[in-house]
Amino acid sequence: MKNNKLLNTFALTLLLLPxxxxxxxxxxxxxxxxxxxxxxxxxxxxxxxxxxxYDFVDLVSTNSAGSQEYDLSLGxxxxxIPTSPTAAIQMEPxxxxxxxxxxxxxxxxxxxxxxxxxxxxxxxxxxxxxxxNQGSSxxxxxxxxxxxxxxxxxxxxxxxxxSVQAMQDCDDCNALGIFETWINALSTSSVDVFxxxxxxxxxxxxxxxxxxxxxxxxxxxWGSVEELSLMSLMDSRTSNNPWSTPITSCxxxxxxxxxxxxxxxxxxxxxxxxxxxxxGRALSAFGEIVGEFAEGGTPSPGTVxxxxxxxxVAERSAIIEDIEAQREAxxxxxxxxxxxxxxxxxxxxxxxxxxxxxxxxVGTEEVPLLPEASQALCIxxxxxxxxxFPGLSVFGNCVEDCMDDPPTQTVTVYLPExxxxxxxxxxxxxxxxxxxxxxxxxNHFQETALSGQSSEGTLNHALQELFDGAAGPAFAVPKQ
Amino acid sequence: xxxxxxxxxxxxxxxxCSSVLQESWVVPCxxxxxxxxxxxxxxxxLSSSCDSEPxxxxxxxxxxxxxxxxxxxxxKQVYYNFQPYLDExxxxxxxxxxxxxxxxxxxxxxxxxRRSRSGDSHVFGDGQFVYRSYVATSDSAFxxxxxxxxxxxxxxxxxxPVSKASRCLMRSPVPFFDGRDSGLVSPVxxxxxxxxxxxxxxxxxxxxxxAAVRHTIYPDxxxxxxxxxxxxxxxxxxxxxxxxxxxxxxxxxEKIVWRVTLPHGLLTSRLTLHxxxxxxxxxxEKLYAIAASTGKLQWSSPIAGTPGRVFHAPEATYLIGGSxxxxxxxxxHKGQVLDRYAFQGTGRKLRRVAYFGHGVAVLNDxxxxxxxxxxxxxxxxxxxxxxxxxxx
Numbered sequence: 009m010k011n012n013k014l015l016n017t018f019a020l021t022l023l024l025l026p027x028x029x030x031x032x033x034x035x036x037x038x039x040x041x042x043x044x045x046x047x048x049x050x051x052x053x054x055x056x057x058x059x060x061x062y063d064f065v066d067l068v069s070t071n072s073a074g075s076q077e078y079d080l081s082l083g084x085x086x087x088x089i090p091t092s093p094t095a096a097i098q099m100e101p102x103x104x105x106x107x108x109x110x111x112x113x114x115x116x117x118x119x120x121x122x123x124x125x126x127x128x129x130x131x132x133x134x135x136x137x138x139x140x141n142q143g144s145s146x147x148x149x150x151x152x153x154x155x156x157x158x159x160x161x162x163x164x165x166x167x168x169x170x171s172v173q174a175m176q177d178c179d180d181c182n183a184l185g186i187f188e189t190w191i192n193a194l195s196t197s198s199v200d201v202f203x204x205x206x207x208x209x210x211x212x213x214x215x216x217x218x219x220x221x222x223x224x225x226x227x228x229x230w231g232s233v234e235e236l237s238l239m240s241l242m243d244s245r246t247s248n249n250p251w252s253t254p255i256t257s258c259x260x261x262x263x264x265x266x267x268x269x270x271x272x273x274x275x276x277x278x279x280x281x282x283x284x285x286x287x288g289r290a291l292s293a294f295g296e297i298v299g300e301f302a303e304g305g306t307p308s309p310g311t312v313x314x315x316x317x318x319x320x321v322a323e324r325s326a327i328i329e330d331i332e333a334q335r336e337a338x339x340x341x342x343x344x345x346x347x348x349x350x351x352x353x354x355x356x357x358x359x360x361x362x363x364x365x366x367x368x369x370v371g372t373e374e375v376p377l378l379p380e381a382s383q384a385l386c387i388x389x390x391x392x393x394x395x396x397f398p399g400l401s402v403f404g405n406c407v408e409d410c411m412d413d414p415p416t417q418t419v420t421v422y423l424p425e426x427x428x429x430x431x432x433x434x435x436x437x438x439x440x441x442x443x444x445x446x447x448x449x450x451n452h453f454q455e456t457a458l459s460g461q462s463s464e465g466t467l468n469h470a471l472q473e474l475f476d477g478a479a480g481p482a483f484a485v486p487k488q
Numbered sequence: 489x490x491x492x493x494x495x496x497x498x499x500x501x502x503x504x505c506s507s508v509l510q511e512s513w514v515v516p517c518x519x520x521x522x523x524x525x526x527x528x529x530x531x532x533x534l535s536s537s538c539d540s541e542p543x544x545x546x547x548x549x550x551x552x553x554x555x556x557x558x559x560x561x562x563x564k565q566v567y568y569n570f571q572p573y574l575d576e577x578x579x580x581x582x583x584x585x586x587x588x589x590x591x592x593x594x595x596x597x598x599x600x601x602r603r604s605r606s607g608d609s610h611v612f613g614d615g616q617f618v619y620r621s622y623v624a625t626s627d628s629a630f631x632x633x634x635x636x637x638x639x640x641x642x643x644x645x646x647x648x649p650v651s652k653a654s655r656c657l658m659r660s661p662v663p664f665f666d667g668r669d670s671g672l673v674s675p676v677x678x679x680x681x682x683x684x685x686x687x688x689x690x691x692x693x694x695x696x697x698x699a700a701v702r703h704t705i706y707p708d709x710x711x712x713x714x715x716x717x718x719x720x721x722x723x724x725x726x727x728x729x730x731x732x733x734x735x736x737x738x739x740x741x742e743k744i745v746w747r748v749t750l751p752h753g754l755l756t757s758r759l760t761l762h763x764x765x766x767x768x769x770x771x772x773e774k775l776y777a778i779a780a781s782t783g784k785l786q787w788s789s790p791i792a793g794t795p796g797r798v799f800h801a802p803e804a805t806y807l808i809g810g811s812x813x814x815x816x817x818x819x820x821h822k823g824q825v826l827d828r829y830a831f832q833g834t835g836r837k838l839r840r841v842a843y844f845g846h847g848v849a850v851l852n853d854x855x856x857x858x859x860x861x862x863x864x865x866x867x868x869x870x871x872x873x874x875x876x877x878x879x880x
Contacts, residue, residue: 031605031606031623031654033654059520059564060564060565061564061565061584063606107681108652108654108655108681129681129682132655132679132681132682133681133712223682223710224681224682225711225712225713416873442711442712442713442731443753443755443771444752444771445755445771445793445794446793446794447811448792448793448794448811448812448813449811449813466794466810466811466840468568469568469569469756469794469810469840470755470756470794472567472568472569473569473755473756476567476569476609477657477716478569478716478717478754478755478756479716479755480657480677480679480685480711480712480713480714480716480731481655481656481657481677481679481712481716482679482681482711482712484657486605486606486623486654487565487567487584487585487606487609488565488584488585488606
């Protein structure tokens with residue numbers, strides 16, 4: 009075995025070369041609406057420059073005007089006072105009539121960037137990463153009140169989940185507490201940007217209709233998380249490392265402890281599974297409801313949600329009844345189960361709250377026909393397969409095959425639109441994109457998570473491809 | 489059932505003949521950088537870590553033993569989807585401003601070149617020279633630089649003017665022999681922000697003249713589009729991906745043979761040719777097979793978005809869905825997804841960079857490279873259902 013050491017004899021010489029920065033590209037990196045919907049974004053340009061060695065100037069962080077930093081609280085546009093300064097107007101001096109500036113933005117920063125592209129010819133391409141291009145229904149759920157003192161939809165969802173906890177101490181995992189802090193930050197913030205990024209806001213309509221979508225090339229990076237997207241989002245919100253999972257791991261560990269304590273009690277094991285499978289069953293119930301209504305034509309979201317709401321009420325009551333039946337024997341178990349049910353309910357109510365604004369995708373899925381491939385169940389299954397006596401060998405083969413490769417059936421499934429915990433897929437899209445890159449299994453905060461040391465996620469691949477020119481020179485940034 | 493087991497055992501022993509792997513092996517990845525592993529004879533050259541420093545290692549595919557390693561912090565700069573040059577004697581790595589030539593047998597550095605400007609991340613060669621494009625110092629032209637593989641001596645082959653090189657993309661020239669002439673061909677996109685972008689192939693033939701000829705293969709547009717990915721070149725035939733278009737270009741007669749437009753283009757994957765078909769894993773979550781001679785669509789197969797490169801082993805075609813991080817095994821003739829695999833257990837996901845060949849899959853979970861015989865995929869990985877319509 010040999011170990012060779014590469015010689016970097018030119019490193020010093022390079023620093024002394026005049027014009028070494030000739031190939032640098034001017035960029036601006038805009039993050040989103042405070043840490044409430046965007047955080048960690050400043051680490052991304054640092055990683056792309058210092059770790060991946062791309063050669064660019066970030067005109068925001070290097071702005072010599074000092075106090076004139078990017079101020080997103082100025083918003084996209086003030087319709088009451090059109091002449092008042094906006095974040096985009098404030099940014100224009102930073103561009104200083106440069107040319108071929110690449111803009112990269114997350115969340116609300118993308119809306120500012122789009123307005124900037126409308127106003128200033130310096131920008132020549134944009135990378136829009138997790139941007140509410142069509143507005144955010146989740147933000148609307150968290151900010152919109154029908155009358156001034158009414159509760160927001162998000163607050164009602166929270167109250168529903170809190171009622172399941174019934175004053176139990178669930179602070180050990182505290183998903184509801186973190187959610188409450190988050191939606192309060194969204195709804196009570198003096199920063200108007202949350203109203204501006206809500207769907208149907210004047211600013212969103214203005215950007216999409218008048219003027220039309222951007223004239224310069226742009227790429228969309230959009231994130232999605234399967235199933236418990238809200239819990240994934242809260243995990244990333246509460247932690248410095250957006251890939252860590254303190255809340256979901258805490259809840260999973262509590263349930264696992266309960267399972268171990270009752271590993272021989274089938275009744276309680278069944279109850280534990282029922283609680284932890286609430287979200288999954290909610291998805292199935294939703295699919296069945298959509299399927300039933302779909303047979304009679306296209307159902308309205310209101311009709312589906314009303315029927316789904318009835319299912320939730322009935323299911324929740326039945327589970328709580330079963331939990332309370334165990335309380336006398338084990339108070340701690342009842343507490344853990346109530347806490348977990350509240351998490352599951354919160355995540356599913358949030359998910360299905362978004363449906364009102366999203367789409368439902370229809371697909372097929374292979375599902376097992378038997379709960380488990382036991383010999384008894386397989387014999388029963390094979391008896392049902394043959395009308396007469398098929399012969400011992402044929403019957404035996406059927407049973408063996410069934411146990412070896414359990415039978416499945418193809419079913420139609422109805423799935424709510426993919427989302428990153430905050431934004432639906434359709435809300436992140438914008439017609440005319442040069443490239444659309446799916447950051448799968450990225451929640452809204454993980455879309456900003458790039459550090460040179462971490463191999464988590466695919467944001468680094470997406471940016472490396474674009475910077476290397478795989479989507480053309482509009483997005484290219486040279487190496488140092 | 490008994491017969492099945494016998495047949496399965498026979499299959500394993502037969503296919504074992506095509507696998508060089510004696511036993512499964514594991515080599516640590518680098519947390520700092522990655523690239524698609526390169527195969528040289530029985531060695532696999534891959535990204536790894538040596539005493540916490542990024543390094544390149546050559547691993548014996550059969551045993552997992554390390555043949556050599558080369559460490560330097562410079563490797564952090566490697567673009568994960570770069571295109572090095574590799575032949576019987578030389579491995580040439582394009583890394584930013586550096587071009588590093590190694591012996592693939594020993595890892596010895598044969599020569600190293602550093603220029604004042606960054607070069608293209610793809611290099612191509614012909615056994616005697618390796619070619620790379622650079623922005624000229626004037627910023628108004630691109631240069632084709634030729635490096636002698638034996639000595640590393642460089643020479644300027646061609647300087648091609650563009651409006652502003654920092655707004656343009658010129659990939660490294662690909663050498664070809666069209667049956668009569670040998671030459672070089674590069675794709676160029678001359679991007680004009682808020683104006684019309686012009687793109688073309690820059691074609692130069694050794695026997696004809698000193699001047700390079702421009703051939704437009706994609707219409708001028710306002711979106712900065714054009715041929716931006718490395719092509720496939722075989723004799724006089726060449727195939728290019730320009731945004732959503734796939735273009736077949738005859739290098740001998742210098743004309744477009746056919747053009748097809750797909751619903752989406754490529755970003756993370758690359759065009760491949762195997763047998764009579766071209767393969768494209770596109771961003772619309774489909775793998776397309778297109779007849780190389782006519783452009784006729786043979787089949788399309790559902791895969792997950794942002795897929796990795798496509799590998800063709802005798803057994804099947806393989807790729808990793810970059811977004812769902814699942815390994816797809818596809819029947820190359822029918823386009824049917826035969827199987828989908830993930831790592832056993834939870835928390836380990838397949839990274840897009842991988843290697844398939846010599847009867848072995850070398851997979852990456854971000855922590856380790858793991859070699860698995862292709863025949864053992866069903867037992868060593870978790871087999872997933874193959875949905876008929878996977879949420880498309």
